[in-house]
Amino acid sequence: MFMKMELLPAKTVERLSEYRRTLINCLKEGKEFIYSHELARLHHKTAVQVRRDIMLMGFSGIQRKGYRVKEMIDAIGKILDCKNGQNVAIVGIGHLGTAILQYFTGKRPKLKMTALFDVDKNKTGREINGIPCYHVDEIPEIVEDKNIEIGIITVPPEYAKETAERLISAGISGILNLTTIPLNVPEDVYLEEYDMITSLEKVAYFSRVLKK
Amino acid sequence: MFMKMELLPAKTVERLSEYRRTLINCLKEGKEFIYSHELARLHHKTAVQVRRDIMLMGFSGIQRKGYRVKEMIDAIGKILDCKNGQNVAIVGIGHLGTAILQYFTGKRPKLKMTALFDVDKNKTGREINGIPCYHVDEIPEIVEDKNIEIGIITVPPEYAKETAERLISAGISGILNLTTIPLNVPEDVYLEEYDMITSLEKVAYFSRVLKK
DNA sequence: ATCTTTTTGTTTAATAATTAACGAATTAAT
DNA sequence: ATTAATTCGTTAATTATTAAACAAAAAGAT
Numbered sequence: 001m002f003m004k005m006e007l008l009p010a011k012t013v014e015r016l017s018e019y020r021r022t023l024i025n026c027l028k029e030g031k032e033f034i035y036s037h038e039l040a041r042l043h044h045k046t047a048v049q050v051r052r053d054i055m056l057m058g059f060s061g062i063q064r065k066g067y068r069v070k071e072m073i074d075a076i077g078k079i080l081d082c083k084n085g086q087n088v089a090i091v092g093i094g095h096l097g098t099a100i101l102q103y104f105t106g107k108r109p110k111l112k113m114t115a116l117f118d119v120d121k122n123k124t125g126r127e128i129n130g131i132p133c134y135h136v137d138e139i140p141e142i143v144e145d146k147n148i149e150i151g152i153i154t155v156p157p158e159y160a161k162e163t164a165e166r167l168i169s170a171g172i173s174g175i176l177n178l179t180t181i182p183l184n185v186p187e188d189v190y191l192e193e194y195d196m197i198t199s200l201e202k203v204a205y206f207s208r209v210l211k212k
Numbered sequence: 213m214f215m216k217m218e219l220l221p222a223k224t225v226e227r228l229s230e231y232r233r234t235l236i237n238c239l240k241e242g243k244e245f246i247y248s249h250e251l252a253r254l255h256h257k258t259a260v261q262v263r264r265d266i267m268l269m270g271f272s273g274i275q276r277k278g279y280r281v282k283e284m285i286d287a288i289g290k291i292l293d294c295k296n297g298q299n300v301a302i303v304g305i306g307h308l309g310t311a312i313l314q315y316f317t318g319k320r321p322k323l324k325m326t327a328l329f330d331v332d333k334n335k336t337g338r339e340i341n342g343i344p345c346y347h348v349d350e351i352p353e354i355v356e357d358k359n360i361e362i363g364i365i366t367v368p369p370e371y372a373k374e375t376a377e378r379l380i381s382a383g384i385s386g387i388l389n390l391t392t393i394p395l396n397v398p399e400d401v402y403l404e405e406y407d408m409i410t411s412l413e414k415v416a417y418f419s420r421v422l423k424k
Numbered sequence: 425a426t427c428t429t430t431t432t433g434t435t436t437a438a439t440a441a442t443t444a445a446c447g448a449a450t451t452a453a454t
Numbered sequence: 455a456t457t458a459a460t461t462c463g464t465t466a467a468t469t470a471t472t473a474a475a476c477a478a479a480a481a482g483a484t
Contacts, residue, residue, distance in 0.1 A: 017410040063462050064450045095311035174419025190419040198229040207386025207402040275432050276480045
């Protein structure tokens with residue numbers, strides 16, 4: 001048996017994730033089929049792009065009827081989700097870390113929030129939102145023992161670098177860096193960075209410059 | 213006198229914002245000059261791209277010496293910052309809103325955090341981190357009176373749509389939407405959306421698929 | 425002084441991403 | 455039945471973004 005498993009473009013992966021969330025909402029509302037142009041409209045995209053993304057992941061719709069919502073959710077799951085799940089940890093349980101934690105609970109069963117890390121004695125040694133919180137010094141053991149693959153860094157900027165180093169030497173394979181400090185990681189670690197200040201400055205720039 | 217003021221590519225604007233943050237750190241460390249390849253390295257970019265971005269904003273370095281850090285910070289400021297500043301509001305002072313608020317204080321003088329909005333009576337009617345917090349029902353008056361141009365939406369997803377509508381009808385010109393719900397805005401409002409779950413799913417996908 | 429090295433600034437080429445174009449299929453209407 | 459209208463799937467064209475290439479300038483070495 002032959003399994004096609006090419007690498008999808010990063011942009012397509014992002015959009016599939018976004019589509020899925022919308023599709024889950026559609027399903028809740030009892031919608032059985034959805035057209036490419038409907039999905040496009042909901043995401044400020046073109047219908048062609050939606051169809052192309054769907055094509056790239058190897059899924060098919062029905063001419064004149066659109067895509068079966070339930071099946072498409074499963075198809076996206078086949079792409080984005082790891083069969084046996086992937087374990088996730090958050091380092092830095094301040095407001096941002098807590099926001100993600102809350103955001104997260106119960107949403108993505110294949111991404112298992114497995115451990116939290118902080119330095120604050122009031123947070124460590126207990127569960128927060130049902131997830132055990134450890135001291136950052138325990139990163140090596142816990143990451144290895146619990147087979148944590150993905151780390152989210154939400155520590156204060158001055159600790160970003162050493163946090164990344166700890167996660168990396170503990171054997172993490174992906175990092176989402178939400179601090180303002182760009183990180184360096186070895187080739188075999190996938191790094192995604194996002195900075196809200198940059199987004200905000202972009203909004204400031206374009207909202208100012210684009211208006212006539 | 214002739215002022216060149218073309219629209220920069222979105223990607224360049226993002227990078228300029230990122231460069232500036234790094235440059236500010238360099239300045240603090242007493243660094244007077246920086247080479248394009250140094251800046252590139254710090255941001256996982258190529259030196260060519262850095263030079264190109266700098267060129268696009270009309271700034272120049274010194275051959276063999278690099279770019280004068282202080283001047284470049286100012287040059288980026290001329291592009292990204294509005295001379296008289298732009299007023300910003302956050303709607304939804306939960307963990308995410310609070311994280312942004314903290315993140316923000318004292319960092320960008322040209323983006324003035326002017327008002328916060330929430331529905332919780334414990335938060336409204338007082339200052340949080342030195343910024344007055346109002347009930348969301350007051351959005352129309354406050355946005356207009358205080359000339360707020362940019363709104364950050366960090367409310368629970370089910371309120372995202374109506375929050376956006378309120379901000380828009382109050383005359384906002386840019387929105388940063390950090391909820392999971394994609395929004396629709398009229399043409400004259402600039403919209404930027406970011407979803408952490410999508411970032412995380414991207415990390416999950418690529419960290420899994422790229423490893424050999 | 426001349427040569428070598430380094431680094432900027434800019435043009436040209438390559439790559440990636442998006443959009444357009446259009447055939448094939450399906451449904452509904454006449 | 456035939457026709458008209460949609461909508462998918464895919465290839466081709468376009469546009470945007472990134473990288474390569476290289477001349478010019480400056481500094482340092484010989």
